[in-house]
Amino acid sequence: MRSTDTIFALSSGALPSGVAVIRLSGATAFDICAGIAGRVPPTRQAQLMTLRDAEGVAIDQALVLAFAGPASFTGEDCVEFHLHGGRAVVRAMLDRLAGFPETRHAEAGEFSRRAFENGKLDLVEAEGLSDIIVAETEMQRRLAMEQTSGRLSGLYERWAGALTHARAMIEAELDFSDEEDVPGSVSTSIWQSVDGVAGEIRAHLAGLHTGEIIRDGYQVVIAGAPNAGKSSLLNALAKRDIAIVTDIAGTTRDILEVHLDIGGYAVRLYDTAGLRETEDKVEAEGVRRARALVETADLVLSLADMTGGDAPEAFPDRDCLLVGSKSDLSSGGDGFDLVLSSESGEGIDRLIAAISDRLSARVAGSSLSLPVRARQADYLRQALAALDEAMAARALSPELPSESLRRAAVALGRITGRVDVEDLLDVIFSSFCVGK
Ligand SMILES: Nc1nc2c(c(=O)[nH]1)N(C=O)[C@@H](CNc1ccc(C(=O)N[C@@H](CCC(=O)O)C(=O)O)cc1)CN2
Numbered sequence: 001m002r003s004t005d006t007i008f009a010l011s012s013g014a015l016p017s018g019v020a021v022i023r024l025s026g027a028t029a030f031d032i033c034a035g036i037a038g039r040v041p042p043t044r045q046a047q048l049m050t051l052r053d054a055e056g057v058a059i060d061q062a063l064v065l066a067f068a069g070p071a072s073f074t075g076e077d078c079v080e081f082h083l084h085g086g087r088a089v090v091r092a093m094l095d096r097l098a099g100f101p102e103t104r105h106a107e108a109g110e111f112s113r114r115a116f117e118n119g120k121l122d123l124v125e126a127e128g129l130s131d132i133i134v135a136e137t138e139m140q141r142r143l144a145m146e147q148t149s150g151r152l153s154g155l156y157e158r159w160a161g162a163l164t165h166a167r168a169m170i171e172a173e174l175d176f177s178d179e180e181d182v183p184g185s186v187s188t189s190i191w192q193s194v195d196g197v198a199g200e201i202r203a204h205l206a207g208l209h210t211g212e213i214i215r216d217g218y219q220v221v222i223a224g225a226p227n228a229g230k231s232s233l234l235n236a237l238a239k240r241d242i243a244i245v246t247d248i249a250g251t252t253r254d255i256l257e258v259h260l261d262i263g264g265y266a267v268r269l270y271d272t273a274g275l276r277e278t279e280d281k282v283e284a285e286g287v288r289r290a291r292a293l294v295e296t297a298d299l300v301l302s303l304a305d306m307t308g309g310d311a312p313e314a315f316p317d318r319d320c321l322l323v324g325s326k327s328d329l330s331s332g333g334d335g336f337d338l339v340l341s342s343e344s345g346e347g348i349d350r351l352i353a354a355i356s357d358r359l360s361a362r363v364a365g366s367s368l369s370l371p372v373r374a375r376q377a378d379y380l381r382q383a384l385a386a387l388d389e390a391m392a393a394r395a396l397s398p399e400l401p402s403e404s405l406r407r408a409a410v411a412l413g414r415i416t417g418r419v420d421v422e423d424l425l426d427v428i429f430s431s432f433c434v435g436k
């Protein structure tokens, strides 16, 4: 796949739709626009034009918008055709575009990839953009907006810059230690600033799980004995008939998952096999999977049937709500955090409020300036490990800590995808007068 091809794709959603936007980007985008619409509209001014096939027969009337690179989303010449969103209309236009020898259909994410390659976006912003498109809840949207805003990238670049500066100072001490114009005790303040950056990275990394909870969803697992009413509860919370419910103990074996929106947060709710010892191979595998899922849950709803007088299983090490089920048949409630009935709906709102409270407590007070992906976290850990090495080696020969600082800055640069080819001398010259 060549990055010099002119690429096109339907950029708007499912057809049929009121309007469909087809984006065309690349060196020959304007020529192709002229070939289809007769001319190119003045850049950044929508014009109503007739789009024609190769024989000159009209395909559709469309609003056409041209952006001259680099002042476009992709950083290269770009044309948008806003057509009527009929399937045959869009197919005819895509066929027309494919008919030019220098064009091809874009691959997934290829416009954004070009925006990155042309310096319009860094990797964190590009990842945020892809998160914006899949965001389903308000908090997912806000988190993604934070990533596209460039603020997070600015933080990583500031840290990398501080480390490059520290390194320059250390190297300067090495090269010019017998001269007078390098401040003698740069060391103390430099290592203080390195330690400060390490502390900020450590605090930032500590927010990873909060970032994951907001981006990927808060994981709530319903667990308990067979027939406790777990599948009935999943159906009641999802307001849909998703899980099979019967009075036979051991009905559910596979894990079932539904997505809920609770107070703007994405919640992934799981139904699991009833926990018991069993000879049945299939059911035993279900129980094993249920226990494994409980181990990774953010919150366990430990359900017990109150009519049988059962006590809910406690899951130490897990945030847990003890829930009594079938309250329509029983008036108990001792030993439970709350009781409910999936049959009558009693207590369901209280459960949603309780989940919301636990979730808020978990993410409370956090800013949205958080790492959210394993890729970002891996580089942050690499940077931190290199900083720890640098600080451990600070008393040794300056080359050693300097090399560790370089690796830390490179790791940070990889998060945004803009690893500086560091110009050490530039930093030295601009910070004090070596050349004198
Ligand atoms: N019609 C349309 N709507 C859209 C987009 C689009 O590409 N087309 N977007 C994208 O998918 C989003 C908006 N994001 C955009 C970001 C940058 C540029 C852009 O052309 N920037 C230029 C010039 C900015 C200007 O006009 O001042 C630049 O950064 O140089 C366009 C859209 C959402 N809505």
Ligand SMILES: Nc1nc2c(ncn2[C@@H]2O[C@H](COP(=O)(O)OP(=O)(O)OP(=O)(O)O)[C@@H](O)[C@H]2O)c(=O)[nH]1
Pocket: 225, 226, 227, 228, 229, 230, 231, 232, 233, 244, 245, 246, 247, 248, 249, 250, 251, 252, 253, 272, 273, 274, 275, 325, 326, 327, 328, 329, 340, 341, 342, 343, 344
């Ligand atoms: N009266 C009443 N019956 C309920 C309630 N919740 C569940 N039941 C009944 O209890 C039985 C078991 O319900 P399920 O939801 O299948 O229980 P489960 O915990 O998923 O069971 P397994 O999948 O076997 O582990 C069914 O007959 C349900 O109709 C409730 O709130 N009130």
Ligand SMILES: [Mg+2]
Pocket: 230, 231, 232, 243, 244, 245, 251, 252, 271, 272, 273, 274
């Ligand atoms: Mg079940």
